[in-house]
Amino acid sequence: MIAFFQPKTLRGKRMLITAGPTFEAIDPVRGITNLSSGKMGFAIARAAQEAGADVTLVAGPVHLPTPRGVRRIDVRSAQQMYDAVLPSAALNDVFVATAAVADWRPASLSDHKIKKDGNKVAPTFELTENPDILAAVAKLPNRPYCVGFAAESHDLLKHAQEKLVRKNVPLIVGNLGPATFGRDDNALMLVDVQGHRELPQADKRTLARQLIEEISKRLSHS
Ligand code: CTP
Numbered sequence: 001m002i003a004f005f006q007p008k009t010l011r012g013k014r015m016l017i018t019a020g021p022t023f024e025a026i027d028p029v030r031g032i033t034n035l036s037s038g039k040m041g042f043a044i045a046r047a048a049q050e051a052g053a054d055v056t057l058v059a060g061p062v063h064l065p066t067p068r069g070v071r072r073i074d075v076r077s078a079q080q081m082y083d084a085v086l087p088s089a090a091l092n093d094v095f096v097a098t099a100a101v102a103d104w105r106p107a108s109l110s111d112h113k114i115k116k117d118g119n120k121v122a123p124t125f126e127l128t129e130n131p132d133i134l135a136a137v138a139k140l141p142n143r144p145y146c147v148g149f150a151a152e153s154h155d156l157l158k159h160a161q162e163k164l165v166r167k168n169v170p171l172i173v174g175n176l177g178p179a180t181f182g183r184d185d186n187a188l189m190l191v192d193v194q195g196h197r198e199l200p201q202a203d204k205r206t207l208a209r210q211l212i213e214e215i216s217k218r219l220s221h222s
């Protein structure tokens with residue numbers, strides 16, 4: 001009902017969103033991943049759809065229902081997420097990167113389960129860096145309005161400001177974890193070149209709506 005009366009501030013806009021963690025396989029039965037429920041990204045997809053946007057959600061492995069009217073692409077690894085995002089990113093008006101992308105993946109993938117086999121020495125794994133999806137989209141010639149997220153354990157403002165510059169994006173949304181991961185509420189800090197502003201503790205649905213309104217305002221001014 002609320003959605004029905006929500007102003008359609010994103011009517012005619014296309015939004016691409018990444019959400020959830022990525023999973024980087026070591027062998028067929030194990031891998032490395034990040035802590036992320038995907039709830040914030042899914043809430044943003046829902047709020048954007050309710051605000052009239054045409055929304056595509058690229059989701060890592062999560063256990064969440066697809067918001068109504070949202071196009072969903074399921075992926076597992078960071079490379080798959082990159083491949084799902086990059087070709088169509090510039091066709092969008094907005095790109096919101098909420099995904100907790102694994103920064104590294106095992107340099108080689110074993111096609112069989114690595115066995116203990118009575119070895120006394122634990123295996124070691126060489127890691128290689130994954131592509132930075134947000135930074136790559138931000139470098140596109142006809143780039144969409146890019147919003148990055150920064151989940152930090154400390155010094156939130158400092159790290160968010162540093163990411164704003166390093167990724168060359170107009171808006172970074174910071175939040176402190178890991179206490180907030182998987183929960184239904186959170187507090188966000190919006191960081192741009194002008195300064196920073198807090199969206200105080202609220203459920204993720206409310207925060208998603210507030211963030212969508214912020215993004216709509218910024219789009220209409222850009
Ligand atoms: N991101 C991405 N692709 C990656 C890594 C990060 O798209 N390979 C995006 C995230 O979705 C988020 C933003 O970049 O929107 C910041 O991610 P974060 O992990 O906080 O930053 P990093 O640059 O990876 O730095 P670090 O993990 O060292 O803090």
Ligand code: CA
Nearest residue numbers: 100101102103
């Ligand atoms: Ca990272």
